[in-house]
Amino acid sequence: MSKPERGSSGGARPADARPALRRDPQERAAELRRELEHHNHRYYVLDDPEVSDSEYDALINELRDIEAAHPELLTPDSPTQRVGAKPLDRFEAAEHLQPMLSLANARNEEELEAWVQRTDRRLQKEEVDDADIRYVTEPKVDGLAISLVYEHGMLVRGATRGDGRVGEDVTQNLRTIKAIPLRIDDAPPLLEVRGEAYMPRSAFARLNEQRAEAGEPTFANPRNSAAGTIRQLDPELVAARPLSMWSYSVGALEGIELQTQWESLEWLKQHGFRVNPEIERHDDVPSVVEACVAWEERRDALDYETDGVVVKVDDLALQRRLGVVGREPRGAIAWKFAPMTATTTLKGVMWNVGRTGHMVPFASLEPVQVSGVTVKLATLHNEEDLRRKDVRDGDEVIVMRAGDVIPQVVSPTPGAQRRRKRSPVPEPPSECPSCATPTIKPEGGVWTICPNRAGCPGQVFQAVKHFVSKGAMDIDGLGEENARRFLSDGLISDVADIYELDEGRLTSLEGFGEISASNLVASVERSKQVPFGRVLYALGIPGIGYVNARNLTAHFRTMHALLEAAPEEVTEAPGIGPVLAETIVETLSEQRTRELIARLREHGLHFEETGPAPGTEGPLAGRTFVITGTLPDMSREKATERIEEAGGKVTGSVSKNTDYLVAGEDPGGSKFTKARELGTEILDEEALVALLEGDS
Ligand code: IVH
Numbered sequence: 001m002s003k004p005e006r007g008s009s010g011g012a013r014p015a016d017a018r019p020a021l022r023r024d025p026q027e028r029a030a031e032l033r034r035e036l037e038h039h040n041h042r043y044y045v046l047d048d049p050e051v052s053d054s055e056y057d058a059l060i061n062e063l064r065d066i067e068a069a070h071p072e073l074l075t076p077d078s079p080t081q082r083v084g085a086k087p088l089d090r091f092e093a094a095e096h097l098q099p100m101l102s103l104a105n106a107r108n109e110e111e112l113e114a115w116v117q118r119t120d121r122r123l124q125k126e127e128v129d130d131a132d133i134r135y136v137t138e139p140k141v142d143g144l145a146i147s148l149v150y151e152h153g154m155l156v157r158g159a160t161r162g163d164g165r166v167g168e169d170v171t172q173n174l175r176t177i178k179a180i181p182l183r184i185d186d187a188p189p190l191l192e193v194r195g196e197a198y199m200p201r202s203a204f205a206r207l208n209e210q211r212a213e214a215g216e217p218t219f220a221n222p223r224n225s226a227a228g229t230i231r232q233l234d235p236e237l238v239a240a241r242p243l244s245m246w247s248y249s250v251g252a253l254e255g256i257e258l259q260t261q262w263e264s265l266e267w268l269k270q271h272g273f274r275v276n277p278e279i280e281r282h283d284d285v286p287s288v289v290e291a292c293v294a295w296e297e298r299r300d301a302l303d304y305e306t307d308g309v310v311v312k313v314d315d316l317a318l319q320r321r322l323g324v325v326g327r328e329p330r331g332a333i334a335w336k337f338a339p340m341t342a343t344t345t346l347k348g349v350m351w352n353v354g355r356t357g358h359m360v361p362f363a364s365l366e367p368v369q370v371s372g373v374t375v376k377l378a379t380l381h382n383e384e385d386l387r388r389k390d391v392r393d394g395d396e397v398i399v400m401r402a403g404d405v406i407p408q409v410v411s412p413t414p415g416a417q418r419r420r421k422r423s424p425v426p427e428p429p430s431e432c433p434s435c436a437t438p439t440i441k442p443e444g445g446v447w448t449i450c451p452n453r454a455g456c457p458g459q460v461f462q463a464v465k466h467f468v469s470k471g472a473m474d475i476d477g478l479g480e481e482n483a484r485r486f487l488s489d490g491l492i493s494d495v496a497d498i499y500e501l502d503e504g505r506l507t508s509l510e511g512f513g514e515i516s517a518s519n520l521v522a523s524v525e526r527s528k529q530v531p532f533g534r535v536l537y538a539l540g541i542p543g544i545g546y547v548n549a550r551n552l553t554a555h556f557r558t559m560h561a562l563l564e565a566a567p568e569e570v571t572e573a574p575g576i577g578p579v580l581a582e583t584i585v586e587t588l589s590e591q592r593t594r595e596l597i598a599r600l601r602e603h604g605l606h607f608e609e610t611g612p613a614p615g616t617e618g619p620l621a622g623r624t625f626v627i628t629g630t631l632p633d634m635s636r637e638k639a640t641e642r643i644e645e646a647g648g649k650v651t652g653s654v655s656k657n658t659d660y661l662v663a664g665e666d667p668g669g670s671k672f673t674k675a676r677e678l679g680t681e682i683l684d685e686e687a688l689v690a691l692l693e694g695d696s
Contacts, residue, residue, distance in 0.1 A: 077183035094159035143198025153187030188255030210545030344368035355462035434458025472538035477520035559607035618647025629664030
């Protein structure tokens, strides 16, 4: 599951969300911050947005404008201040207020029962009846432990765990995570919140895909990618990667008291922190065991990785009385799931061709069970990854499954690497495995490619598979099997042909019923509504993964502008470096890319951002107004407000850029005269209202 888009039109739009130019900027800024915090909370913490992306953008842009005009009003907790800090040279050390401990493990029911008995025995000595002990179970999310310190409600420091006593100060990176409140209301003087920062699986899969394509090393798992991201020195880069956080406990605390773990979690939730909704409280041990077992069965279904369940004694006073042994508190334990890795023999490295022509290595394995699933094939990502991992045919290798992510070969086992007679390093094939064209390694390139771009069935198949995939055009009914069949039957020969499929032809195929045919055609039709960012991603241009596509379309807004852009201009889009920009421009200038785009455009796909550019929303988008004189029924403030609400701009003096002069009684002489001179259209109040209401 990936993050939902904010609702397209949004539910209730707060009545006071519209720009109010003449209001006290300080008051308006405070109001906007509250509103934006509310929407952040709805979106990033509760997963239940109330407004659309463009409504959110309009609010944050209004706040940015106010802050730009009145820098003295800027506050560190402003939602505009999540990103913006400069890259660091290194992280400062952060000494924890209380040590960050680790957990003892229970690998099975017996070990969990043994822990319960030990706990009961200790507490009985203290005259606590085991019937009074309650437990809380929490998914043990596999990310990295984080400590957040709030002083009087303001986030003052965020740190990694480090060695448990001293971590690294990664405050500016954590500030970019929107599930972390920068400020909380009704706060005690000191509060430390502990939790797990993590990368959702869906985001991890996309990130790796993008990195593999850009020739960068891939991350082995979501945990590594979250840890690697948090330790980036440049917060801009962190902000571009979708991290989130589950808060799971309160550390140092002054000014209020929390009696139980459950109460702490409730308190955290009420104060805007993201608390895992799967957390449960139990009165007895069988119910704890049941929860642990149930969790293990569900682990694949969630968009975050878990490696176990944390079981905690609910009563915090009892937890304290139980104390700590070594670095592990006695009052909690981690029920560990079966590992997601296994060891098996690599029968051989095989090669496929990717959608951009590069040779993609994959492993054929001696079948092995990895957390309940038989794995026979695993990805090796790309040539570079293969070399880095140094796996050879016949090696014993470690294989990992990470949920819905394709299984991968992690590394050879240490034993395999010590083998005396290892096979040679696998080399990419000299002929394309799909079309037998001799492969080449372009000068300066990192990968071997099949140069037969348009004619290689393997590349076309991969391109179609990518084009119809969920994150791209999301066309149902054109799975791998059908795609192969349509290509080999000549029904389609590239992605544009998908838009020419008709029910008649489809139903003439053996085994293709009317219902499947009409569903497919409907799904193809629906895909025409896919926004430009996803269309650009769907084209499968080397280096344009999901994130880059969205950044490019937000920056250029139209395909035309992107096609016209020189490499230097392409680097102006966030996250695009000079090398990538060259590749993008080169591919986009190819005749066949241009032809493909032209054909897709004819079929009605979006090659323009249809959403408004920030600040230009509404029927009067891009039009400039000047108001003069007193309007009969509307105050000038009201008129300004309504024009801005409709996306127009109100300025103070008439120039050749002015589209309309709104003139009331006693119009100011100079504005009126200038407008006459320039031939600017002059409106009275009635005409303005008509324009606002779309009557003209
Ligand atoms: S409590 C006293 N609760 O597991 C230990 N830890 O070895 C405090 N983790 O590094 C941890 N989810 O990052 C706790 N709901 C949860 C957790 C959790 C994940 C991680 C944590 C720590 C490791 C414990």
